[in-house]
Amino acid sequence: MQIIARPLTALAFAPFGDVLDATRSDFRLINAGMCRRHHDLARLDFGDGRAGLSIFHAEPRSFPYALDLIERHPEGSQAFVPMIDAPFLVIVAASPQDVPLAFVTNGAQGINLHRGTWHGVLTPLASPGLFAVIDRVGPGPNLQEHRYPVPWMITAG
Amino acid sequence: MQIIARPLTALAFAPFGDVLDATRSDFRLINAGMCRRHHDLARLDFGDGRAGLSIFHAEPRSFPYALDLIERHPEGSQAFVPMIDAPFLVIVAASPQDVPLAFVTNGAQGINLHRGTWHGVLTPLASPGLFAVIDRVGPGPNLQEHRYPVPWMITAG
Numbered sequence: 001m002q003i004i005a006r007p008l009t010a011l012a013f014a015p016f017g018d019v020l021d022a023t024r025s026d027f028r029l030i031n032a033g034m035c036r037r038h039h040d041l042a043r044l045d046f047g048d049g050r051a052g053l054s055i056f057h058a059e060p061r062s063f064p065y066a067l068d069l070i071e072r073h074p075e076g077s078q079a080f081v082p083m084i085d086a087p088f089l090v091i092v093a094a095s096p097q098d099v100p101l102a103f104v105t106n107g108a109q110g111i112n113l114h115r116g117t118w119h120g121v122l123t124p125l126a127s128p129g130l131f132a133v134i135d136r137v138g139p140g141p142n143l144q145e146h147r148y149p150v151p152w153m154i155t156a157g
Numbered sequence: 158m159q160i161i162a163r164p165l166t167a168l169a170f171a172p173f174g175d176v177l178d179a180t181r182s183d184f185r186l187i188n189a190g191m192c193r194r195h196h197d198l199a200r201l202d203f204g205d206g207r208a209g210l211s212i213f214h215a216e217p218r219s220f221p222y223a224l225d226l227i228e229r230h231p232e233g234s235q236a237f238v239p240m241i242d243a244p245f246l247v248i249v250a251a252s253p254q255d256v257p258l259a260f261v262t263n264g265a266q267g268i269n270l271h272r273g274t275w276h277g278v279l280t281p282l283a284s285p286g287l288f289a290v291i292d293r294v295g296p297g298p299n300l301q302e303h304r305y306p307v308p309w310m311i312t313a314g
Contacts, residue, residue, distance in 0.1 A: 020210065020212055020289060021212060022212045022214040022285075022287055027214070030278075031215070031278040031279065032278075034215060034216045034278065035213055035214065035215040035216070035278065035279055035286075036213070036214040036215075037211055037212075037213055037290075038211055038212040038213070038214065039209070039211045040209040040210070040211055040294050041210055041211060041212060042209075042210040044207075044208050044209070044210060046208070050201075051201050051203070051208040051291070052196070052197040052199075052201070053177065053197070053198055053199040053201060053236055053269065053291060054194055054195055054196045054197055054198060055177055055178060055179045055194075055195040055198060055267075056192050056193065056194055056195070057179040057184070057192065057193040057195065058188070058191060058192040058193075059191045059192070079210055079289075081238050081240065081289040082240060083238060083239060083240065083241075083242060083265065083267070084240075084241065084242040085240065085241040085242070085285075085287075108240065108285070108287060110212075110240070110289060112210065121187075121188040121189075121191065121192065122188065122192055128179075128242075128265070129192075130179060130242075130265060132177060132236075132238040132267060132289060133194075134208070134210060134291055137197050
């Protein structure tokens, strides 16, 4: 029941969401050449709601990390942008029956979880665990949870 | 023609936009008490377009900073979330005829410029100047610029 966390890459993460970083070469040069705009990187989806921007302040975690719960938001996507240059842990699963996958960001990456993606709760690895979160604001329930009978142990790669 | 940059506060910034931080006491406790959700902090407005999430990578600047240009986006708001815990410079103006105001963030603040707010270009004060930007993606022009005949000199407070 052990899972090794791997470096986050756009390719490995593609089935679950978008990696938000400044590594692609197809940027637009703006502000008289002083700024590179890596444009429109996330498949945002707010369903019947609207976009909201919130700040999450989460307690830092450490390895080994016991994963006992995953959740998903059936009505919209959810983007997480770290406000410090430190890695955080990203856990996703194709379904509650599949083995979860664990990734560690490189400190210059955010993520956007596509609508309905099963994921672990926000798990910073450093303090302060400040993130901007862009997700759906709207009426009605938008949270499903699955609790594992036996926790998965996530370890550093 | 000198302007002193002041610490950014929500009160002083209110006529221009929202300060995005984790200082308000009306957060929601989520994830079994491990995370504070400071909910829906920005007056987002995408007009006839849609929300987009981009990453800006800007060259760091330093004081004194010569301000020769302001711009605005008449069709939507624009939020800037720093991806490192370092201050950045925020410049806004009520109009091209008014004296601009300059603010320095405390390293744990993002901003959301309300639709149509005149502002300076993105000016990080540290490297890497990485920001997540949430703004309108849509057809048609969405940029107006004003060039000052004589630059304003922005100095540290």
